[in-house]
Amino acid sequence: MADVARLAGVSSQTVSRVSNGFPGVTEETRRQVLAAMRELGYRPNSAARALRRGEFRTLGVITFSLSTMGNIRTLEAIATSAAQHGYAVTLLPVAVPTQDEVNGAFSRLGELAVDAVIVIMEIHLLDAATVSLPPGVQVVVADSDAGDRYTVVDTDQAGGARDAVRHLLDLGHDTVWHLAGPEDSFAAQRRANAWRGTLTEAGRVPPPLVRGDWSAESGYRSGLRLADRRDCTAVFAANDQMALGLLRALHERGRRVPDDVSVVGFDDIPEAASFLPPLTTIHQDFAEVGRLCVEGVLSKMRHAGPHGTEHGTTLVPTRLVLRHSTAPPPAR
Amino acid sequence: MADVARLAGVSSQTVSRVSNGFPGVTEETRRQVLAAMRELGYRPNSAARALRRGEFRTLGVITFSLSTMGNIRTLEAIATSAAQHGYAVTLLPVAVPTQDEVNGAFSRLGELAVDAVIVIMEIHLLDAATVSLPPGVQVVVADSDAGDRYTVVDTDQAGGARDAVRHLLDLGHDTVWHLAGPEDSFAAQRRANAWRGTLTEAGRVPPPLVRGDWSAESGYRSGLRLADRRDCTAVFAANDQMALGLLRALHERGRRVPDDVSVVGFDDIPEAASFLPPLTTIHQDFAEVGRLCVEGVLSKMRHAGPHGTEHGTTLVPTRLVLRHSTAPPPAR
């Protein structure tokens, strides 16, 4: 910076002003400074900048393995949205979802160059960890509940599940089976609860819940069992991958979709339109979730009161995407 | 830090030594300092640290949309591997793959808190951009070629494609059709070249190349055309998504897989095992690619000579995963 100032024949402070786009610099001077910067290949040193300003212009994102499509899409939206606000995003991968690992991530985060944190994670592992967060670092949680203790942005899991079940009921099915996600997932829990609730509200008897683990393979295994039940004509799978496995199992057992069995998924992954048959599913707007996470955390940073901010949950609506995996039940 | 020093009754320099795990501190003193740190909730300020040390312990990753499974898995491996080396990862998303966007990403990167850069991207957009990189920032490119100008880590695209084609030839097919990825992708180009080369070597006539864009939808569209050709008994799809679309098209047109047509994919996405039928495909080891990117860039940082380092390409081998989408051709 001193070199630039020397070359441009100004003081380093003026260089600083130009570099930050501050007013109070003549157009003429600005041009000279910019020219000097270019000539010397000057780059502001972000460490010094952060030290001086007391902020990093960086958001930390804590997440488990990026193996689920939802997390990835959310992450991508976060990165894009953060960039638009002039923030960078640094990734804090947590290899294994254990309390120890999460604690580790949070304590590493303590010495990390980050102004705020977005957590894409089930909440229960978070509870014991947050205490070690440096004061003043705001947190927003995606994909969880617990709006009373954290600021949460999430897909409207319940609404989506309700739409899926209603759609199948409207087609004339007596009841709807549910291929659920793993027990320790709040998203899975809420989809399952909404499924049960919607059925009960409609006066139907919820069949026993079938448990999967999000993977296509688990959908396939569950599907093999479901395929043998003649009274199963409609299945709501908690995600598209399991729906894919389910489709395969039904096909292998000679049960046609949608003629014999209707299937609805959840997520609307890009491939869902190319399943056999193309899958009717609940579309999640991950981009919106990511965007809201960023805006939420930035606004918390700006308005952080002395007594902390109040929390709450923001729900992002879903959308039922009709394709070809659902139909009225076969005539009896 | 000064507060900690005061409380522990030592100088700030001793605190620094403890905080960095340096030798030359009595066990007794160390304990006192650690206690003081805990009591005051001290966190080293990473901005000051970076300013003083001249390094950020952070790697930048530039990538297009995280929409392809390969990029994501590579990114995840990079993040994990970087964490193991004590490095954080910051994400530089490039929304649209245009020259302008890439240039923008690189210039933002100039003022970013990053010691080195890993680029997950096709090389041709990179050429004009790199010039603006701050000196001393090392670059490693994943998923591309151009080992003469950059240090590249990539899957052995050609080897994988060769294995796929040979497998089909070994089953007795006369020739193998190829459903290629988009023209501007080097990966697609290299898979296509290896496909053609392997056929020619074996004395077969390569059928016209069918062009897709990686999406399942494009695989479906191409598949509809392929399905009508009775002389097409074996297809090598350049990725699993297109293979999925292809499977759907063949099924719709009544051509059985693998009885009438054999299909081999590329990538081995987790869902491939649940396709109808389970897809024989080429497994890519993205985790290894990511790991090698990190190690490569770190080693370049350590051994950066005055005249720059020499480049080169590291290839990560693939593996043919046999499932149920391939069989000998139907008897004529």
Next chain:
DNA sequence: CCAGCGCATGTTTACGTAAACATTCCGTGT
């Protein structure tokens, strides 16, 4: 015609850390 004001620019300083150098203190060998 000059006081006074506002704008463009310069000077000083502090941000938190760690390298380099300085000091202290203790034990050992002669």
Next chain:
DNA sequence: ACACGGAATGTTTACGTAAACATGCGCTGG
């Protein structure tokens, strides 16, 4: 007993930036 060496710790300083404050200059209005 004393000089010496080495280990533990302290002191000084610089890293690059930007806020706060200071300066100088031209222009306006009474």
